[in-house]
Amino acid sequence: MTRHPFAPVAVLAVLVLAGLILALLDEGAIDTVANLLLALSLVPIVFAFRR
């Protein structure tokens, strides 16, 4: 099975969108989860920078 090259981008996009919407729903613990999901966007950049 060949993985589509855009799959990681799509997964990341879905997680970030989930974070943006979750933060709208409630405060507290969900906010933290939402912010972590949003911060996932920055993880590949940090990894590429340190590599």
Place this chain on the structure above:
Amino acid sequence: MKPGTMRAWTKVHTWSSLVCTIFMFVLCLTGLPLVFHDEIEAWGHDGPVETWDPARLVTLDAATDAALARQPGQVPIYLSFDVDRPVVNITSGPTVDAAESAMAFQPIDRRTATPASGGEEGGVMDTILQIHTDLLLGTGGMYFLGAMGLLFVVALVSGAVIYGPFARKAGFATVRHAKKTRTRWLDWHNMIGAVTLAWAAVVGFTGTVNTLSEPITAWWRADALAALTRGDGKTNVAYRTGTLGPAVANAMAAAPGMRPQFVAFPGAPFSSTDHYAVFLQGATPLTEKLLTPVLVDARTGAVDGVAPMPWYMKGLLLAQPLHFGDYGGLAMKIIWALLDLVTLIVLGSGIYLYFGHEKRRRHDGAASEAAPA
């Protein structure tokens, strides 16, 4: 993907990006301080937490009258409530449908019925917000920036399409550090653009939606509020002191558990010609943003309707927090600012790659012309 299709998408990406990039630079640079506007405005104003006795506050009508006494000849348009102090903000103008530039904004302290701090205009943050909203060009500038926001989304989508074949060869989030400068910047451009795609698309699209707030609100007024209008729909019921406070109390009684966020006076863009539109908000971040308008007859004080917002108004109200990133605490603001900064890198690298490519193309063209046949 066929080479012809790839070339077409590349052209779409190049030209949509080129047209909007300079404006996106301005929006990213001005957006950065705006993310922290609460913190910047609170800086240097740290005082004790304010306390007050609700029973000793002056009525909403008295506060409105105090504001109008300082602006003779004006009529009230909006009244909004501060959350952390007993202050109401009265927006007035020569007419209820006055242009924003002709409006006066006065915070009134309900403990004393005197002006409170916060009404000062023309500060640095106001100017930055105005540049971010309309480039200081008014409504035309706002619609222009909305169009640039759409082009930005087109650039993102086309960039994602042409990133696919590249990622198949090089791998996801790869930067070829050993290659020459241009290749490294191409990799950074592709990688950052891909991983921030969802955030940038949301911010770009919601920015465009925000620029359309005036026509969307006008549509809502004509669509949903027209049915509740009692008079001829043209003559505004004038404000009479003593009618506002009961109208807000009746609205709150009609929607228990909610608190008023702002009131639009009869004839204001957010109301009908003969209603106070009392906009109530809930307790969660979502219900805090999705306001519920209660239409109260300005003549009798009777509640005429509790109208949940239609989908397009909900979309407009949600577009604001999703654009500004001010609904998830300081942590979200910091992430928002970092994403804004890396977007500047994508914009800058895009310009560098385009002009580098053009320079090389011209150089190659000149070399082939100079070569002996």
